[in-house]
Amino acid sequence: MENKLFFCANKAFMLSRLLCFCCLFLGLYSCQEEDSTILNTGKLSFQMGVDTTLVGSSSTRASNILELSGFDDPDSYKVVISQDSGVVAEYARFDKMPAEIELEAGAYSVEVSKGTKTAAAFNSPYFYGKQDFTIVKDMTTPVEVTAAMENSRVTVDFSDDFVATYKDYTLSFMTNKMTLPLVYEKGEYRPMYFQADASGTKLTIGMELVNVYGKDVQYTATTTIKQKQWTKLTVRTDEKGLNGVAIDVVLNDETKETVYVNIGIPDFMEQLKGAPSISSSFFNWDGKETMTEPTILDPMDANTFTNIPNISVLAGGKVDKAILSVTKDGESVLNVDFANLEEEKKAELESLYAFGLPETIKGQMSFDFNPTGLLNSLMPKKDVNAEYVISLSVSDALPESNTTTKLVKIVLKEAQDPSFSGLDLIDGTYQKFTEQKSLRIVHTLDLASCSFVLTNSSDEIINTGEVDLVTGKTTVEGIDWRKTEDAYYLDFTPTWLNTLQSGKFTLFVTVEDIASIKVVEKIPVSIASVEWLTTENDVFAKHIILRAKALDNDISDIKFIYGDKEITEGLQNEGDGVVSYVLSGLRSGEPQKVILEHNGIQIKGSWTTEKEQQLPNSGFEFWCYEQPQSNWKRWFPWDSNNVNTRGWNTLNQKTTSDENVTASNFAYVNNSGTIETNDKKDGEKAALIRTIGWGEGTTAPGKFIGTWDGNIKKADSGYLYLGGESDNPETEYSPYPFQSRPAALNFYRKYLPASGKKVSNDNYEVWIKVEYRNGNQVILLGEGYLKEGGKTTSYELKTIPITYINSSYKATHLYILFKSGVETEYDYMIVPPYNDLSTGEYIGSQLYIDDVELIYD
Structure with a gap:
């Protein structure tokens, strides 16, 4: 029997040695593998430069060009290091990049860039x-x-003869990299x-011209552009014929290519024969035909005309008279001869209608003017449409004095009255206004006056008071006038509102538009001599402490x-004109509206009660x-798979983690x-909360049953508390985030x-604390405490x-602590039985807790 036991012991020893050897071998192999991974690296030493030369510029430095200023500074470039798998490192600026970067061995690419990469744009290198x-x-x-300009710079110039021949032009540019053309209009x-590609990219140029007639x-036309190239295009008339156009492609101040486009014999010469031609796409006028019946436009609102194209006149026999007349419902509104105007009359027309008339019309073959200002001067009527011809x-x-006459009938819809919104009532407390009240005035036609x-x-x-609509000033301090894109606003600022005495008033605001339509808005004004003192801190889950102060006491x-x-x-x-009342029986988490009345004047108050937050x-x-x-086990009061069950904590981490106790196999050493x-x-x-030895x-x-020969190194009360884990939960605690104040x-x-x-009867303790916390600021708002003993064999409520004790803050945290017993003397603990050394425990007071609930009132 003894030999068998000896053999088993040696066998266990051999197996133990074998396991240690395997672990040592695997550890060494793992270290070698880890070292080989860590050491498989090299370093990148990176530098960059900028090539600022441009092909096609007599001044070859890019920095000499205004929109390229700063591109010669390498420090301002973005740097991206990448592999096929993706970006490895990225730096917004080169000067923020380390001089050397450690990288794993392998293939990489580095890119530097500045500017926005786009197919085509103005001022976008x-x-x-x-x-x-x-x-x-x-x-x-x-x-x-080395970074260099990847796109191509193109500029356009026009010769004097081209400008003299063509009064308007539009160029459009297109490459195979673009989905929409880049448009270059007159004045650009x-x-x-x-x-562009380094080998060259085809640039297509489309041009629409309008000649002096x-x-x-x-x-x-087409030409070719390349990267790092400044191509200068000079558009001129063609020296081969009067009706042609040529484009000189200039690089380094030398013409490298000339593109010719022959327009052919101009058919517009035919238009110079016969009667004058009058054209307007908006009025549907075209050509020389004299109209006896007007074109009729669809009814539209007055004062809403925008972006109306010019009316163009072409007269081969030169203009002698150009009579514009306007009638409203058959009555003359305007009748002028553009070709025979005195300077004073011409200036008056420009001031009223902004026609944009040329300096001289009489004797010219062509002229044009814009009718937008005239159209917006047409006035509608109230309740009926207005007809203008x-x-x-x-x-x-x-x-032979050829004459062409064109007619158009414009129907204006009946006028809409100006409307008011945003201010049905002005109410507040005497000299307690802090925000302005604004009356919104929506109008179809411009306003002519406003008074109050x-x-x-x-x-x-x-x-x-009244408003000066030209300057936007009012005659009353504290009442302001402003205009937005779609409305006017009359702002009653606190400066003016706080001049009002307590009582009831009426504010009348009158506006009149340029069509003489007058509208009056009547606004009740109620200024109370009482104010709310209730704040959010007075609002609980099921009651609100209403507070008010009479300013006249x-x-x-x-x-x-x-x-x-x-x-x-x-x-x-409460004295000094202050009264209070506890409004109870409310529903939690809902808006509560209360009216405060004093001397017949009411002030509204609205608060949302706190939620009945539970644990x-x-x-x-x-x-x-x-x-x-x-x-032995280390217990936690939550479901590890459900974060919503977390919140409570214990002392179990401490009592099961002391020094090297995890190497032990005894419950009375490692105790939850x-x-x-x-x-x-x-x-x-x-939950069972126990005082324990551990x-x-x-x-x-010891060896003999009933004989004390053991030793308890430490003993602690059991704790169950709401908050973060702590070894000293009574004094060093992190409470649970909580926004309600229970009763x-x-x-x-x-x-x-x-x-x-030493202890005849132990006591358990319970704390509850409601706190406001902000950084290092900790303020106790309310607390409760219970300490009692006595044996109970059934659950009691x-x-x-x-x-x-403090109503100046809302709650941000809650702390609850249950303690099993205040005494931790060894001599009154339950001793683990002699025959159960592995799972036995040293146990003192035992507190059972269930169904914890917060009560609100």
Whole structure:
């Protein structure tokens, strides 16, 4: 028998040695693998430069060009290092990049860039450079990249003869990299930048021209652009013929290419024969035909005409008369001869209608003018449409005196009255206004006047004022006038509002538009001599502390109105004109509207009650544990798979993690003081909080049953608390985030106090604290406490009221702590039985807790 035991022991020893050898081998192999991964790196030493030369510029430095200023500064470039798998490192600026970068061995590319890469745009240069490189283990790889302009710069100039021949032009540019053309209109001067290939990209140029006679002609030409190139295009008339156009392509001040486009014999010469031609796309006028019946436009609102094209006149026999007439419902509104105007009359017309007339019309072959200002001067009528007829009759100076007349009928819809919105009532407290009140005035037609009058309850005028619509100034300090894109606003600022005495008034605002339509808005004004003192801090889950102050100290007429309930009884006089009332029986988490009335004037108040927030895992149905050894467990009061059950904590981390106790296999050494229990009030489980002995060096009883020969190294009360984990939860705690203020704490408990030589009957303790926390600022708002003993064998309901000592803050955190017992003397603990050394425990007081609930009132 002894030999067998000896053999088994040696066998166990051999297996142990073999396992140690395997672990050592695997550890060494793992270290070698890790080292080989860590050491398989090299370094990148990166530098960059910028090539600022441009092909095609006599001044070859890019920095000499205004929109390229700063592109010669390498520090401002973005740097991206990447592999096929993606970006490895990225730096917004080169000067923010380290001189050397450690990278794993392999193939990389580095890109530098500045500007926005786009197919085509004005003033949009883009510089770029790229270099591939390879990092070798234990080596430093030097890499240098030079950035250069990747797109092509194109500018356009026009010769004097071209400008004299064509009064209007539009160029459009297109490459195979673009989806829409880049349009270069008359008056444009900005340089264009196109994405281009180094080998060259085809640039298509489309041109629409309007000559001095109003004739439209078109052509298309092509040339080639390249990267790093400044191409200067000079558009001129063709020296080969009067009707041609040429484009000189200039590089380095030398013409490298000339593109010719022959327009052919101009057919617009035919238009110079016969009667004058009058054209307007908006009025549907075209050509020389004299109209006897007007074109009729669809009805439209007055004063809404925008972007109306010019009316163009072409007279081969030169203009002698150009008579514009306007009638409204058959009555003359305007009748002028553009070709025979005195300077004073011409200036008057320009001021009224902004025609844009040329300096001289009489004797010219062509002229044009814009009718937008004239159209917007047409006035509608109230309740009926207004009909206007516009006539333009142009005669030339030939002996036969050809004349062309065009007519159009414009129907204006009936006028809409100006409207008011945004201010149905001005109410507030005497000299307590902090925000302005604004009246919005929407108008179809421009306004001609605005005035306002304030009267008291006896219809006596208290204040009057008006608006200067030209300057936007008013005659009353504190009442301001402003205009937005779609409306006017009359702003009543606190400066003016705080001049009003308490009482009831009426504000009359009168506006009149340019069509003489007058509208009056009547606004009640109520200025109270009482103010709300209730703040958000006075708002609880089911009650609100209503507070109000009579500014005249007369509280006899103060009342609160909640729904259909008038509250005049039970108001507490707090002195100095202040009264309070606790409005209870409210629903939590809902808006509550209350009216404060004093001397017949009412002020509205609105607050949202706090939510009846409850606690996670309040019935302690959810538990989980870690089991480092077969004979003991580390318990946690939550479900590890459900974060919503977390919140409660214990001292178990401390009592099961002392020094090297995880190497032990004894429960009385590694002890969870707070554990789950099936001895519950409701549900399936509850919490059992125990005073325990624990710690490395703790030993079981001695050899003889009933003889004390053991040792308890440490002993602690059991704790269950709401908040972050702590080894000293009574003094060093992190409370649970919480935004409500409960009135009391309810819970069910059963208690088995310990007793011994020194302690006859132990006590358990419970704390609850409601706090406001902001950084290092900690303010106690309310608290409750219970300490009691006595053995109970069944669950009993306990209630701890919360006494609030600070009402100046809302709650941000809640802390609840259950403590199993205050005594931790070793001599009164339950000793682990001699025959159960592995799972036995040293246990003192035992507190059972279930169904924790917060009570609100």
